Amino acid sequence: MSSVSSGYPSKLANGVVCRGRKNVKEGSIRTTSAATDLSPPNWFADPSVTKAPRPEKKRNVSLGSSGNGFVENTESKTTKLDGNKEPESKHVGQSHGKSRRWSAPATGLDTRKLLISKAKTNIQQRLEMMRLASVAAEAMATEDAAPLDEVKASSMVGGHQSVRKINGPITVPDSDFHDFDSNRSEECFEARQIWAIYDEDDGMPRLYCVVREVLSVQPFKIDIAYLSSKTDIEFGTMKWVQYGFTKSCGHFRIRNTDIVEHVNIFSHLLKDKKTGRGGCVRIFPKTGEIWAVYKNWSPDWNNSTPDEVRHQYEMVEILDEYSEQFGVCIASLVKVEGYKTVYCRREESTKWIPRKEMLRFSHQVPSWFLKEETSSVPGNCWDLDPAAIPEELLGTGAGTD
Template sequence: MECNKDEAVRAKSIAEKKLSDKDYVGARKFILKAQNLYPGLDGISPMLTTIDVYIASENKVSGEIDWYGILGANPNDDDETIRTHYRKLALTLHPDKNKSVGADGAFKLLSEAWSLLSDKAKRSAYNERRNNGGIELKVPSQSGGPPAAAPAANGAHSVPKRATSKANNRNHQAVVRPPPPPVVSRRTDTFWTICHGCKMHYEYLKLYLNHTLLCPNCNQPFLAKEMLPPANLPKSTQSTAPPRHQISSNHGKTTQNPGPPPSGLNTDPSIASKAASVIKQVNDRLKREREEFYSAWPSKKREVDDESRSSSVRIPYQMTTGNGGAAGTGNFYCFSGTINNSVNRSRELNHFETRLMLMKKARAEIHTKLKEWESMEKSKENEVSQNSQTADEQEREQLAMNVPDPDFHDFDLDRTENSFEDNQVWSAYDDDDGMPRFYAIIHKVLSRKPLKMKISWLNSKTTTEFGSLDWLGYGFRKSLGEFRIGRHEVYKSLNSFSQKVEWKKSPRGSVSILPRKGQVWALYRNWSRDWNESIPDDVIHKYDMVQVLEDYNEEQGVPVSPLIKFAGFRTVFHSHTNQTEVRVIPKEEMFRFSHQVPKYMLTGSEAHNSPKDCLELDPAATPLDLIQESPEINEISQQR
């Protein structure tokens, strides 16, 4: 095994050199080799984590850095899961713990990922860029019909990936407004054409040659046939790429680029594919109806003649084209007239009008289907939301049922909807062991029934006010000291809060929460300055209850007296009778304080057996082992 250890040390050295040279894939290969050779070699796991962060930072998703990959999370993870991933990696990559090469840079990348993904607005904007950044619009070939839109580089608009335009262009050779080519060097892939209605000249890519285009000037369709450039075209224009405006040969005026097609439909790719399916069904149905109509045309002709003679209405059953030929199968006819009067007007619908009619019908079908799908999706989302809310309520009810009842005082009466006021700070239960270590400042109470408040959660990234101990860096909660005010949000949950706490605003605008005289706090029983992320929970979650005797003083600390369980009760405590048990918590050990506990001073009138001048503690903020602990144990502890 010792020979394997030497090989593992050499492999680790090679991995460190490759990591310094930013060859992350090679570094990972050699650190894994070292791990396989000698799994117990010191520093392998932290170094492997560091390398994985660098590898993830080089991945790009739609041109964006994969911040989720750096945290080892997924885009669908909720905020709590993201926080868990960050906390786990932060404990491993913190420079005080991870001495690997490049650990500082990996921790910086991790901090940047957390800074972006922990902010809801930044995360939402990042997700949008990540999801939409990779969409590309393709221009179909000349044989496939006119495109929905050309890329923006061709000097005109880019069409979003819409259900209507994509489906229509797939099933119909629709009349489009093609953009002119970009301003680039001399090229041979363009041609000149003219609108026969307004005599306006245009230069387009040969992609649109022999297609029916829509004139931006007179808004009429025309067939794009190749012709010579206009005589009054400047030489500079002939020798280079066409400009962004079309040139008129007879009036010398210009027209703007054609605008984008109608918008407003859902751009979801899944909705677009469904819309395309609907378009195909509509077209197939219209085709069958048209074929049935023309297959029965002789009988239709006789019916029309009979009806025309009986009603004195002259309705033509056959029209001629502009060149005198008979109208072919597939054309549509426009009839107009009134009963007992001659026909006012009749003409054949041209190719462009036929397409417009089909597109109009298709759009109506698409809008109807989209509304149906959107309503179905909303109903599903509402159902999921209701189920989630029901599950959360059941979970809260379950947690509430698991909290023992107090002996005398009902602490829930101290935290009703009417208890909350503006500019108050309340403690809230955390997600570690359920003790109230979070704080929120209430900016404004919007309503009481139902409860709705505008609040900000208090947070802190430093512990310098109590010395050099990096308490937060080891993953612990900070329950006293200086806090910053976070972003505003609307909050509705009443059961999240424990009690109103005393606070002061510092000159720098931060919120200061420190032990005050008469308050009851829980102290970590086994607390040590050597605690780190490896300390097991069963060691951390052991507490002693104390009452603060004087306000915190930065030079002298804060004196506290232990509380002893009163015999015969679960949540009633009294002060220690031996004054020698009073202890002073110095400034450097202020993180012994775990959380503040709501209390009620008993007067003796609550019940026939209620003890006077004793403190009853809120069972929701008191560890279960202290509530269930036998009073005899406390009495023995008191004698000691």
Template sequence: MECNKDEAIRAKTISEKKLFDKDYAGSKKFILKAQTLYPGLEGISQMLTILDVYIASENKVNGETDWYGILGANPSDDDETIKKHYRKLALVLHPDKNKSVGADGAFKLLSEAWSLLADKAKRLAYNQRRSTRGFHSKVSFQSRASSPAGNGAHSLAKQATTKQNVRSHTGPGSVVRPPGSAAQPPPPRPPVVSRRTDTFWTICLGCKMHYEYLKLYLNHTLLCPNCRQPFLAKEMPPPSNLPKSTANKQNQISSSHGKYTGAAQNPGPPLPRVNTDPATASKAASVIQQVNDRLKREREEFYSGWPSKKSKSDDESQSSGAKIPYQMSTGNGVPAGTGNLFAFSLSNSVNRSRELNHFEIRHILLKKARTEIHRKLQEWDSMEKSKENEAGETSQIKDEQEREQSAMKVPDPDFHEFDLDRMENSFEDNQVWSAYDDDDGMPRFYALIHKVLSRKPLRVKLSWLNSKTTSEFGSFDWLGCGFHKSLGEFRIGRHEVYKNLNSFSQKVEWKKSPRGTVLIFPRKGQVWALYRNWSRDWNESVPDDVIHKYDMVQVLEDYTEERGVPVSPLIKFTGFRTVFHPHTHQSEVKMIPKEEMFRFSHQVPKYLLTGSEAHNAPQGCLELDPAATPSDLIQESAGTNESS
């Protein structure tokens, strides 16, 4: 399996790029390929979880974001199950534990899903939108001659005009009196009242309104159309003042209402109950005409552009005409309830789908405006990122050129070739390397090498180490004074691919803290440069020629918080550029306490001379890397050795 590891890493890199470009399906294809090639590759399962969240966020259910899919839950799950799904994903996606590309965005989507579904009122409203959106726009009705209007409006209007005439739907065997005949026809047979068996009556305990629903919603929590509050739909006896003539029309009513679909939490309008009182029917016919006139105006405004501003009289007409009484009074003094109108144009007769009301038109236009604004913001964001990338590339090229130019000015060492210690083959996974600062060219930056992608040319996946605090060494705010931090505790930054070999100085010793941060402290035998004129009073206004003066020291023991670290000075060996020897007097040993650890400027690569390098090589002395040694310390003495 090791032979497939490099291919798996390439597939994972491609997956991360596609995830960054928001090609979630393509990204998942490559991460699954990487998992097949090398199942043990780090971060595979985290990437899959991230991609599942993004893919679920693109799914729409009746135009609504699938928040259940983002949590990996089902709409029928209870609150405790939803909570378990959220906790499980939050442990995987939290940015403190998941450093993969896209983890932040996935965690934000997860938090949005939880904030909505954890709130019972918001979840109920979301279920209502999710399950019934599109229902109102898909139902169509036949002509008035073939079936009654879905909301009982046609029945009301028809009864208002035929109340004084002989009923046309009398029972079989009834006799109709011919014109001019004096004989009285026998009375019509009483209508046969048949109760429906597929519906039940219930009552909202909040507003005391009666409703009739199909039995598939029995014992479900429904939303009251009158008071907009949820209630448990338990079977109740029908209201005492229910007209008998209404029962005769139940089978016709079921033809329009028995076909809709939706979740039990939002079954749509209840089955209509029609009041046959002549005064009520006449009033209903008038209301229907007002509503049709208003809908016609709104439709013309919608197709001509944004709806014009309505006058006060229009608003009053809307408040009085946009509601059709289709719910029965409870008989206790409560007036008949009102529900949202199914806005069908009754002037057209055959196969006309319903028209949109003002609120639906406004919702559509607002949604379209939000989509356009979102698209424009993404376009601007893409342009900004493109400019930042171009600026970053230009800056990186300039930095590389400046570093190459400065590298050309570094003198050769006397004996040891330090460049051989930082060749492509020197880099391995999970190493920390120091990199040169752009201030005075000394190696004060650190990079954690996650993965060596290639060696010729060098391409590594790394994270730069950074820190926002200096509390490990007391209250002195060294970073706030404008200086770089070269030791202490560092956080791991974002991943990036890097390929500039000349940026690195040497591999440094480090260890990982329990919190996942990187710790770098002076170790026994290391060589460090100390600020010669260091003071706690330094700030941004201190001149560079005061700051950039150094003394070379060798660390005698590892750093401890109680004692700090003991160091001894290194003395320049006469006749050589980069050779130093340790000071032999114990009186010259200096203790650097914890509160003064920022005296250390940077670590310097060293080489212990054995005497076999050349005939004049001083045995036991240290040769320091000229690329990390200040230029004022690299002075050629009058008697420079010949081998140099």
């Protein structure tokens, strides 16, 4: 019995797999000419006979993506063996001409690049504004501003006695209750702390520094970096720094460094204050602190304002911390009769100092809260550091503010 094989492996009845040529049942398929089955075709003898198609060698010429999210696919160019080109054949369903295939753009990468570019532009604009403000401040600064080197040499006496040099050494009396010198001994200093330093104007603690490294405790030797500010634009348009005044609150940056070997130029440690990015430090009055404000302060002050007008102070308690919208809420303090450094809150003296008047604050005064049951003074009083109080306010008279 004859059988027809499909040309693929087939399994016989006995389980043997046989692979062979396709067997055609005799007489099942007839061609138009018997010569075609029995002998090779003679293509050159009979021009009427069509040559069977043969796969031609092709040279693929591909172009890269255009870069705009589309990928262009050009048609393959066909080259015959004899070097002559013939029209390219089209397959069923193939479109004519160049075809474009949509490729989804890398939206995540493009968005990230766009955001980075925008952020760089904003940062460059801000840096340029800061640079211009700094240049303007330096140009308008007074040439007779005292250098910080005088602060380094403000005292050459060791120990804990608070002695400062302005136009000569000033001996500070002891406070009524608390020993403030114990809070600024050699053992109190650590790296990355921010300390207040007495200035050379009238000896009040208006300057700041960052402790970079404690080199030695005994003898005392530390590496510090001064904090300063060349503008006061965070509080408005008043040219406070340009007129030679010292700003005690606002934004500060790390400037020059120095090695200090005398502990009594330091006033107090600023708690919870750390340097931010780029060495920026924000110092503002905090709730519960005691600050001295300029009693006769005016936005019209300039470098010709006499010292006797500027160097008059009032002690205040901070009731609410600084905000750009409202400023700082304060309450005035009055000295308790019979004491040099004890102050209590004055009744009905609460008021707000707005943002544009923040330069009214002169300096922070270290304080120690006195409880009624532990002292002979009335309740809600503070013992203030005499080293941060002007000499004329250290009398024992009553009602001095």
